Amino acid sequence: MTPFEQQMSRLNPTQLQAVTLPSQSALVLAGAGSGKTSVLTTRMAWLISTGQVTPQSILAVTFTNKAAKEMMTRLSSLLPINTRGMWVGTFHGLCNRFLRAHYRDANLPQAFQILDTADQLSSIKRLLKAMNIDTEKFQPKQVQYFINGAKEEGLRPADCDTGDFFQRKMVEIYVAYEAQCQREGVVDFPELLLRAYEVLSKNDALRAHYQARFAHILIDEFQDTNNLQYAWIKLLAGQNTVLMAVGDDDQSIYAFRGARVENMRLFEAEFAKNNLIKLEQNYRSFGHILDAANELISQNTNRLGKDLWTDKGHGEPVRIYEAASDFSEAQFVIEEIKAQINEGQMRRDIAVLYRANAQSRVIEHGLFNAGIPYRVYGGLRFFERAEVKHALSYLRLLDNPHDDTAFIRVVNFPARGIGARTLELLQDAARLHNCSLWSAVPFATGSGAAKLMGFTRMIDALRFDTQHLPLPELVDHVIAHSTLIAHYKNEKEGQDRIENLNELVNAAAAFTQIEGHASDATALQSDTDNTIITPLAGFLSHAALEAGDNQAQAGQDAVQLMTVHAAKGLEFKTVFILGLEEGLFPHENSLNEQGGVEEERRLMYVAITRAQDRLYMTLAQQRMLHGQTRYGIKSRFLDELPEASLKWLTPRASVYTAWDNTASEVATPSFGSYKKDENNTMGFRVGQAVHHAKFGDGVVVKLEGSGEDTRAYVNFGGSYGIKCLALNVAKLEVK
DNA sequence: ATCACAGGTCTTTTT
DNA sequence: GACCTGTGAT
Numbered sequence: 234m235t236p237f238e239q240q241m242s243r244l245n246p247t248q249l250q251a252v253t254l255p256s257q258s259a260l261v262l263a264g265a266g267s268g269k270t271s272v273l274t275t276r277m278a279w280l281i282s283t284g285q286v287t288p289q290s291i292l293a294v295t296f297t298n299k300a301a302k303e304m305m306t307r308l309s310s311l312l313p314i315n316t317r318g319m320w321v322g323t324f325h326g327l328c329n330r331f332l333r334a335h336y337r338d339a340n341l342p343q344a345f346q347i348l349d350t351a352d353q354l355s356s357i358k359r360l361l362k363a364m365n366i367d368t369e370k371f372q373p374k375q376v377q378y379f380i381n382g383a384k385e386e387g388l389r390p391a392d393c394d395t396g397d398f399f400q401r402k403m404v405e406i407y408v409a410y411e412a413q414c415q416r417e418g419v420v421d422f423p424e425l426l427l428r429a430y431e432v433l434s435k436n437d438a439l440r441a442h443y444q445a446r447f448a449h450i451l452i453d454e455f456q457d458t459n460n461l462q463y464a465w466i467k468l469l470a471g472q473n474t475v476l477m478a479v480g481d482d483d484q485s486i487y488a489f490r491g492a493r494v495e496n497m498r499l500f501e502a503e504f505a506k507n508n509l510i511k512l513e514q515n516y517r518s519f520g521h522i523l524d525a526a527n528e529l530i531s532q533n534t535n536r537l538g539k540d541l542w543t544d545k546g547h548g549e550p551v552r553i554y555e556a557a558s559d560f561s562e563a564q565f566v567i568e569e570i571k572a573q574i575n576e577g578q579m580r581r582d583i584a585v586l587y588r589a590n591a592q593s594r595v596i597e598h599g600l601f602n603a604g605i606p607y608r609v610y611g612g613l614r615f616f617e618r619a620e621v622k623h624a625l626s627y628l629r630l631l632d633n634p635h636d637d638t639a640f641i642r643v644v645n646f647p648a649r650g651i652g653a654r655t656l657e658l659l660q661d662a663a664r665l666h667n668c669s670l671w672s673a674v675p676f677a678t679g680s681g682a683a684k685l686m687g688f689t690r691m692i693d694a695l696r697f698d699t700q701h702l703p704l705p706e707l708v709d710h711v712i713a714h715s716t717l718i719a720h721y722k723n724e725k726e727g728q729d730r731i732e733n734l735n736e737l738v739n740a741a742a743a744f745t746q747i748e749g750h751a752s753d754a755t756a757l758q759s760d761t762d763n764t765i766i767t768p769l770a771g772f773l774s775h776a777a778l779e780a781g782d783n784q785a786q787a788g789q790d791a792v793q794l795m796t797v798h799a800a801k802g803l804e805f806k807t808v809f810i811l812g813l814e815e816g817l818f819p820h821e822n823s824l825n826e827q828g829g830v831e832e833e834r835r836l837m838y839v840a841i842t843r844a845q846d847r848l849y850m851t852l853a854q855q856r857m858l859h860g861q862t863r864y865g866i867k868s869r870f871l872d873e874l875p876e877a878s879l880k881w882l883t884p885r886a887s888v889y890t891a892w893d894n895t896a897s898e899v900a901t902p903s904f905g906s907y908k909k910d911e912n913n914t915m916g917f918r919v920g921q922a923v924h925h926a927k928f929g930d931g932v933v934v935k936l937e938g939s940g941e942d943t944r945a946y947v948n949f950g951g952s953y954g955i956k957c958l959a960l961n962v963a964k965l966e967v968k
Numbered sequence: 969a970t971c972a973c974a975g976g977t978c979t980t981t982t983t
Numbered sequence: 984g985a986c987c988t989g990t991g992a993t
Contacts, residue, residue, distance in 0.1 A: 297982065297983080347983090350981095490980085590980085796981090823980095859977085861984090
C-alpha cells in the first residue's frame with residue numbers, strides 16, 4: 234500500500250465522505266479532535282492522485298503559517314509530488330504572492346515592504362505628529378484599530394461613515410495614512426488582503442484567469458474568517474470552482490479581532506446548500522472530558538449543532554479544586570504536576586492553561602522554585618526583537634529606500650549624531666517636496682544635512698557592496714557594516730542581541746535553503762507576469778509575515794504554559810485550566826459585549842477539549858489582580874458541567890455561588906468572605922440597593938478597603954453583571 | 969544622549 | 984504588583 238492508500242484506509246466513513254466528495258461545495262463541521270487536518274490534506278491528495286486536478290489548480294488557505302506548513306508536510310508525505318508552486322498558505326501570504334506578481338495592476342512598487350503591527354503603529358504616530366493631531370483625543374492605537382477595522386470590512390475612506398466630527402477626523406487621518414503608505418511603498422496586513430481583493434474585482438481578465446485556474450478551494454478554520462477574507466474567496470471562486478470550508482463554530486474565539494462565525498451559515502447558504510458534513514467522532518479525549526465539553530457548549534444558542542462522541546470509554550472524571558488563593562492554586566497544580574512526572578508522564582504532555590497572561594506569573598514562580606522546567610508561550614517573537622528589527626530596517630532600505638518607517642528606525646541607530654532637530658527639518662523638507670525622507674535628504678537644511686548625506690551614502694554603499702552576494706552573506710555584511718554588531722559589543726547586555734543578529738544570518742540561510750530560489754519565484758513566474766522577486770525581498774516578506782517562534786528553549790522536555798487562545802489546535806495528555814472565577818473566566822470585560830458570554834463559553838469549550846486523558850479545573854477564593862486582592866466567585870461555567878463527570882477534590886459548594894444574572898434582585902448574596910467590616914465604608918453596606926447612572930439599579934455584594942479607598946462590588950444584573958466601583962470616583966446613589 | 973521617574977495599563981492575538 | 988511608554992532633567 235502506498236502512504237496515500239494507507240491514509241485512506243484509516244478514515245472513518247464520514248471522513249471518507251468528505252475526502253471523496255464529488256464536485257460539490259461543502260461545509261465540513263469538524264469538531265475538536267475529529268481529524269480536520271487529515272481530512273483537508275487527504276482530500277487534496279485524493280483530488281491529485283485520482284487525476285481530477287493538478288496540484289496547481291488547488292488553492293488551500295489557512296490562518297497561521299504553522300497550519301500551512303503542516304498541510305504541506307502531510308501532503309508531501311502522502312504523495313510524491315512537487316508541492317512547490319502550489320497555492321497553499323495563509324491569507325496574507327497568498328495575497329502577498331499575488332500582489333508581487335501583479336504589482337503594476339495593484340499600483341505598488343515592485344519592492345513594496347510589509348508593515349507589521351508595530352511598524353504600522355509607529356507609522357501612524359509619525360503621521361499624527363505631522364498632521365498636528367492631538368494624540369490624546371486620537372490615540373494612535375485607536376486610529377490603527379479604526380483603519381484596520383475599515384479595511385477588514387473592505388472600506389476605503391470614501392466608503393466610511395462621516396457622521397460626527399470624530400468620524401470625519403478619523404477618515405481624514407485614514408486618507409492621509411493611505412497617501413503616506415503609498416508614497417513610502419509600504420503595505421500593512423489588512424492592506425495586503427484589500428489590495429488583492431480590489432485588483433481581482435476590478436480586473437476582469439485577471440479574475441477570469443484565476444477563477445479558471447482554481448478548480449478547488451479549501452479553507453481551514455473557516456469560523457475565523459472576517460468579511461474581507463470571505464469576500465476574497467468568493468471572488469476567486471469561479472462558476473466551476475468547488476469549495477470546501479472546514480471549521481467549528483463552537484471554537485470561534487476570535488470575534489474580537491473581526492472573525493465572523495456567521496460566515497459559516499452564509500457559506501452553507503451560498504455554496505454548500507445541503508452539503509453539511511459533520512465530523513463528530515473525537516479521537517482525542519475520554520468520555521468524561523467530552524461529556525463536560527458537550528454539556529457546557531449546549532448552553533450556547535444559535536449553534537450549527539453537533540455532538541462529539543468517543544469510543545475510548547469514560548476515563549477519569551474531571552477534577553475540580555477550589556483553592557484559598559492564587560498562591561495555593563499554584564501549589565496544588567505544582568504538586569499534581571510533580572506526582573504525574575513521578576508516574577512517568579512527560580512534562581511536555583502537561584499543559585497549564587489560563588484566561589489571561591497575568592495569571593502565568595504565580596505558576597511560573599512555583600514551577601521555578603520546584604525546579605520543574607517549563608515553557609511559556611506568548612511574548613516577544615524572534616522577528617519582533619529590537620535588534621532584529623533594526624537589522625531588518627537596514628535590509629529594507631537596501632530594497633526600498635523610501636520606506637520611512639525603516640529610515641527613521643535606523644537613521645540614528647547606532648547613534649551617528651543625527652538628532653531630533655535634524656530629523657524635524659528633514660521631515661519638513663519631505664513634506665514640502667511630497668517625497669520620502671530618503672529623497673528629501675538632498676534638500677535637507679541645517680547643521681545635520683551633511684550627516685544625513687553620510688547615512689544615505691552608507692546605505693548606497695551597502696547596497697552596492699552586497700548586490701552579488703548570496704542572501705546569508707548579504708545579511709552578514711549588513712549587520713557588520715551598519716556597525717550594529719560593534720554597537721552591541723559595547724553594550725553590557727549586548728551579547729544576547731549579537732547572538733540574535735547572528736541567528737538572523739542563520740534564518741536567512743535557512744530561508745534560502747527551504748524557500749530557496751525556487752518556490753516563490755517560480756510560482757510567480759508561472760503566473761502571468763515575469764516577476765521574479767529577489768531573495769532579499771522574499772526574505773523580508775517572510776520576516777514580516779512570519780514573526781518566528783516565541784523564544785523557544787525548544788527540545789527540552791518542559792511543562793507548557795499558555796493562554797487558552799494560544800492552546801487552540803493543540804492537545805495534551807494532562808490539562809489544567811486555572812481561574813474558574815466570575816470576572817476572570819468568563820472575563821468581566823466580556824460581560825458587556827454582545828455575545829460576550831457565549832464567546833467565553835466557546836473559549837472554555839476549547840480549553841476543555843485540549844485534554845486527552847486527564848483534566849483539572851481550579852479556582853481560587855482570593856487572587857492578586859492589578860495589585861489588589863480580589864475575592865472570587867465560582868465561575869458559572871462550573872455549574873454548566875454535568876455533575877456525573879466531575880470529581881470535587883475540595884468540599885463541593887463552598888459558600889461561593891455563581892450569580893444568577895437573570896435575576897434583577899439579589900437578596901442576601903451567599904457570598905463568602907466579605908469579612909469583618911466595621912470599617913468606614915462611606916456609608917455603604919453589603920446588600921444595599923443602589924443606583925448608577927450608566928449601569929442602572931444594583932445591589933452591593935461586597936465592600937473592600939475603607940474610607941476614601943472603599944471599593945464596592947455591585948451586581949447590576951442583566952448584561953452588566955458584577956462591577957467593581959471605586960466609591961470616591963463612581964457616583965453611586967443609595968436608593 | 970542617557971537615565972530616572974511618573975503615569976498609565978492590565979483579555980484574548982495572527983498576519 | 985509589574986511592566987512598558989513617554990517625558991523631563993542632567
